[in-house]
Amino acid sequence: TIRVQVSDVNDNAPAFSQPSYTLLVGENNSPALHIGSVSATDADAGSNAQLTYSLLPGPEPRPPQPPLASLVSINADNGQLFALRSLDFEALRAFEFFVRAQDRGSPALSGQARVRVQVLDRNDNAPFVLYPLQNASAACSELVPRAAEAGYLVSKVVAVDGDAGQNAWLSFQLLKATEPGLFSVWAHNGEVRTARPLSERDAPKHRLLVLVRDNGEPPLSASVTLHVLLVDGFSQPFLPLPDAAAGAAPDDRLTVYLVVALACVSSLFLFSVLAFVAVRLCRRAGPAAGGGYPYPGLPDGPFPGQLLDASGAGTLSHSYQYEVCMSGDPSTGEFKFLKPLYPNLFLQSSDSQSKETPNNTNNFLSRTNTYIE
Structure with a gap:
């Protein structure tokens, strides 16, 4: 084996x-x-x-x-x-x-x-209200016209839940109201609406307490307070609640200060722009007004700009000197000259021209100077 x-x-x-x-x-x-x-x-x-x-x-x-x-x-x-x-x-x-x-x-x-x-997931998160805000310094108020009919949308409570599934399903319920029967809350979307038409007998101010609850086991909940004001029309000024009126005063003063400061800055800027434009216009008008020199016996007004030397040396152009010489009487053989308003300027022009002209021209200018003196 x-x-x-x-x-x-x-x-x-x-x-x-x-x-x-x-x-x-x-x-x-x-x-x-x-x-x-x-x-x-x-x-x-x-x-x-x-x-x-x-x-x-x-x-x-x-x-x-x-x-x-x-x-x-x-x-x-x-x-x-x-x-x-x-x-x-x-x-x-x-x-x-x-x-x-x-x-x-x-x-x-x-x-x-x-x-x-x-x-x-377990139901360990309570609903969180997004609107209206509950941590604000001033309570939020909703305006409702007295002419509103039944079913008028006053506001809407918005809330979320951090859980999932049915633990995040939310329902809304009106727990307390200043005047029961005047407002109602839709259970599935949180809309606050009027349950009946409004009348003049209804109080102008109302306070609503809304409960938000999830569908978990056990259910968790949160509450939110709404303030409603009844007005004759939306043109009526907003009436703040007594507890919020004191806190709103500093904000109003600050707004006034900001408006005044903005107006001052704008006025100063506009004045600066106008002053700058005025100075530029005055500077441009000055040289144009003093471009010519009036002479007796001639039409009023300044001489044309082409009769002045653009270099600013104080001498007259050659074309101007020739025009003055030819203005005399040819039969007498003498030349007539107009006496300028500023003789020193004309003499300086003659002296400067004498250095650059030929001899016969110098003799002519000498006779001219003697005649002017």
């Missing part, structure tokens, strides 16, 4: 019972809570079939997600998973990771399975 015993070789990798697992854990759980288990098997025998479990990070870890080692842990021998911290649904709704099962063969073989932990 021959007995043949086959020795095992580590030729089988561990395999999980399912490729992925989904584990559910309630929000605000206690630390070290058992949330689930994973299991794998190995077809080998002996040490080749003994498995060790470990955690691996997920394929795409998100930056806001805490480190995996601070969230869950796994029992290396049996694959049980004890959340390490209390989980908050509003901060972390779900996270994923991998579990690896590795045998003790040589060489060691391993297998992986994906695990998704989903946090279940």
